[in-house]
């Protein structure tokens with residue numbers, strides 16, 4: 001075993017717990033190995049903690065750091081524009097530039113509004129869909145994460161696949177206490193990637209449904225791609241019934257292409273939500289959509305607001321991030337690196353006698369310990385060996401490689417082929433020791 005120490009982080013966590021509930025500022029941060037870790041700085045593909053440990057980082061801070069940590073162009077832009085002012089809570093020219101950029105790049109972004117994070121933007125999309133259709137419910141899918149607000153805090157945890165019950169009328173479980181009971185009545189939930197079930201459900205219940213929301217790639221439970229034709233069927237059914245198709249591109253946005261998953265798959269939703277990767281870790285998100293839908297905001301039938309929206313730092317960070325992505329066009333490289341890593345992890349597993357399932361497009365992908373050859377929905381994901389994955393992630397962490405605990409890997413433009421090969425080599429050692 002390696003001799004890595006976490007003593008400074010352990011001490012800081014005890015101090016933090018006296019003033020921060022649970023010692024953290026977001027629940028997910030607790031689930032690090034061996035406990036919440038305190039970080040000091042990051043550069044490119046590396047991040048450093050309070051014990052002086054260096055990690056090759058495949059979490060990219062849950063996705064946002066598509067250019068790696070501390071990209072100089074982003075820092076420069078933020079510094080320069082923040083020196084002029086920090087927050088006007090009024091309009092400024094750079095936010096038009098940013099909106100024009102998204103409008104040019106994202107197929108569905110005829111009109112848009114900026115918010116602070118993904119959770120807020122999702123709720124704005126629901127409001128738009130309800131206002132335009134006059135219907136109340138949204139349809140969503142098991143295992144898809146759409147933020148931590150009440151009405152989406154169901155269907156993302158379950159004791160087992162069996163506990164979800166029949167596919168036509170799944171049982172839903174709350175992710176947290178404190179949810180209003182009625183928040184369960186806001187949505188209809190179905191397993192993903194099942195076009196026939198969707199057709200049947202919409203045929204009967206379309207008059208209740210304002211929107212269908214989906215992650216175009218299910219990245220929050222495994223990393224599962226849509227089956228051939230599934231997104232097309234969704235698009236067609238939403239058109240047939242006058243339902244808003246919402247793509248939650250919080251992860252896929254700027255990660256699969258500059259135009260998001262909608263460009264990558266060639267399916268244009270009515271509304272879409274972008275966050276994470278478009279501003280290198282600064283808090284900005286966008287709800288974008290076709291004019292006929294977004295007009296309800298334009299003409300103030302739907303209110304969207306926020307004191308902190310489009311602060312100088314966030315807009316400058318987003319503009320700089322997108323500029324670098326457009327100049328560098330790192331996508332081919334990120335896909336190739338992701339696939340090289342997936343292949344390497346698969347080889348390492350075979351060599352060490354483990355059965356793993358690697359799924360995902362490349363710039364993000366998931367590793368599971370399972371005998372399954374393919375997972376297509378959340379019910380499959382629930383059968384993965386979580387305990388074994390936990391041991392693998394911990395082993396990687398103890399050897400200086402940081403991966404998200406649920407097995408999701410993110411590739412940035414800053415990762416090199418050497419980084420990828422180092423991760424594969426380390427994974428082989430960890431699997432060999434398991």
Ligand code: PMP
Pocket residue numbers: 062117118119120122145146147148215220248249250251275276
């Ligand atoms: N949608 C998806 C697909 C996400 O992955 C997330 C965050 N992981 C959210 C919404 C919520 O975004 P935020 O954490 O910025 O509120």
